[in-house]
Amino acid sequence: MSSEGISAEVPPSGTGCVECADAGGWWMHLRRCAECGHVGCCDSSPGQHASAHFRDSGHPVVQSFEPGEDWFWSYEKGKGVLGPELAAPTSRPEDQPAPGPAGRVPANWRLQIH
Numbered sequence: 853m854s855s856e857g858i859s860a861e862v863p864p865s866g867t868g869c870v871e872c873a874d875a876g877g878w879w880m881h882l883r884r885c886a887e888c889g890h891v892g893c894c895d896s897s898p899g900q901h902a903s904a905h906f907r908d909s910g911h912p913v914v915q916s917f918e919p920g921e922d923w924f925w926s927y928e929k930g931k932g933v934l935g936p937e938l939a940a941p942t943s944r945p946e947d948q949p950a951p952g953p954a955g956r957v958p959a960n961w962r963l964q965i966h
């Protein structure tokens with residue numbers, strides 16, 4: 853692990869938000885903990901599980917888990933940071949919609965985002 857809280861060899865925990873999947877919920881976009889691989893939903897999502905993971909674990913850096921995005925964010929610093937390529941896969945499946953997952957996003961989802 854680097855001092856930035858990044859472990860490049862750790863794979864993601866799955867293809868969707870761990871907590872939303874367990875609760876039958878849905879998400880806008882996904883973020884991957886760069887230290888332990890936990891996949892959580894972004895702060896626009898109803899559950900805001902990625903930032904909750906930071907508060908609970910102290911793991912400061914996430915990377916976007918969206919196709920075509922490779923940016924990192926440090927909750928601790930409140931800004932974007934640079935990081936290495938993380939272990940594959942580096943995003944949710946491209947056929948998985950955002951918001952997602954398919955079949956669990958309510959028709960009024962726009963009223964439920966932050």
